[in-house]
Amino acid sequence: MRTVAFANGDRMPLLGLGTWKSAPGEVGAAVREAIRQGYRHIDCASVYGNEPEVGEAIQAAIAAGEVRREELWITSKLWCNAHGRENVEPALRRTLADLGLAWLDLYLIHWPVPIKPGVAFPSSAEELLSPGQVPLANTWEGMEAAVEAGLTRHIGVSNFSTRKLHDLLAHCRFRPEVNQVERHPLLQQPALLADCTAAGVHVTAYSPLGSNDRPAGLKGADEPVLLQNPVIGAIATEHGCSPAQVLIAWQLQGGISTIPKSVNPARLQENLAAEDITLRPADLERITALDHHRRLVDGTFWLMEGSPWTLQALWDEP
Ligand code: A2P
Numbered sequence: 501m502r503t504v505a506f507a508n509g510d511r512m513p514l515l516g517l518g519t520w521k522s523a524p525g526e527v528g529a530a531v532r533e534a535i536r537q538g539y540r541h542i543d544c545a546s547v548y549g550n551e552p553e554v555g556e557a558i559q560a561a562i563a564a565g566e567v568r569r570e571e572l573w574i575t576s577k578l579w580c581n582a583h584g585r586e587n588v589e590p591a592l593r594r595t596l597a598d599l600g601l602a603w604l605d606l607y608l609i610h611w612p613v614p615i616k617p618g619v620a621f622p623s624s625a626e627e628l629l630s631p632g633q634v635p636l637a638n639t640w641e642g643m644e645a646a647v648e649a650g651l652t653r654h655i656g657v658s659n660f661s662t663r664k665l666h667d668l669l670a671h672c673r674f675r676p677e678v679n680q681v682e683r684h685p686l687l688q689q690p691a692l693l694a695d696c697t698a699a700g701v702h703v704t705a706y707s708p709l710g711s712n713d714r715p716a717g718l719k720g721a722d723e724p725v726l727l728q729n730p731v732i733g734a735i736a737t738e739h740g741c742s743p744a745q746v747l748i749a750w751q752l753q754g755g756i757s758t759i760p761k762s763v764n765p766a767r768l769q770e771n772l773a774a775e776d777i778t779l780r781p782a783d784l785e786r787i788t789a790l791d792h793h794r795r796l797v798d799g800t801f802w803l804m805e806g807s808p809w810t811l812q813a814l815w816d817e818p
Contacts, residue, residue, distance in 0.1 A: 514752050515760075527557075540573060542558070544576040546578075546594065554599060577610035577680075588643055608680055658680040680706055681703060681705070684709070685747070686724060687794050704759065707797060708751055709727055710726025710796060726747065
């Protein structure tokens with residue numbers, strides 16, 4: 501399995517299992533099956549609401565001798581209601597308790613958006629904090645302290661623009677090692693990728709298959725269905741593989757880690773087998789031509805009336 505190496509020599513498998521949208525009641529079986537099939541990287545987050553069940557599956561796999569903790573790469577994410585230096589460690593300890601783990605491999609700031617403690621998801625602007633009230637640099641100090649406390653081996657960010665990433669890099673003691681962002685052929689993020697690469701920050705692609713199972717509230721009226729894209733479909737036919745495999749192989753071939761979600765054993769297997777597919781230069785060119793900067797998880801859910809956020813302020817894009 502292809503990996504990326506970090507400065508301390510730790511290696512993260514490029515292909516991981518996503519657990520966003522994997523419902524309680526089915527996520528545990530999916531994680532257990534994935535580990536049996538050979539997945540060694542599981543991407544979690546407290547806000548997904550399923551970490552206890554993910555943890556049970558991991559524990560069961562370890563107890564059954566199917567895998568050792570050291571062979572797994574477990575990522576989780578700090579939810580927005582725990583920004584601020586003092587709030588990071590308690591939130592991380594809750595995640596560790598939920599997952600039944602002594603440490604994480606990677607802990608990410610989930611969004612650069614602080615919300616009020618105790619609020620799971622803001623329904624009005626009063627439940628948001630302004631970016632100035634809890635600067636990201638302050639939250640980052642809590643992330644650094646978590647590394648020093650041995651609670652996570654690596655730290656990083658998610659949904660960070662190049663600008664926000666550089667603001668952190670300018671002042672941090674421990675560098676963010678990963679930026680997890682939406683990336684797929686309709687949103688290829690070449691500038692962000694080049695910048696992260698130059699800064700030595702690894703990029704993980706979320707929503708690699710287009711996350712068509714996301715809640716209706718997170719979907720626009722004219723949503724493209726990436727898995728039905730005709731160019732991806734044609735390339736899949738030429739390789740005798742599935743569209744999902746083309747989408748995953750494209751990320752891996754670019755050295756990008758990615759976390760396709762599935763709760764279906766056959767699709768888990770299919771996604772893992774994408775490791776063995778090599779796209780040709782002409783395929784890559786056709787995929788490059790699909791980019792039209794189309795965000796699927798566009799962050800409009802932070803923009804309720806009176807919000808301190810605009811899409812421009814969130815993504816630092818015109
Ligand atoms: P399921 O969990 O039933 O397999 P993303 O990773 O971009 O968030 O996309 C996840 C969506 O893609 C889910 O609806 C998931 O459904 C589906 N999916 C995962 N793997 C495949 C596959 N190999 N073929 C088709 N759909 C897939």
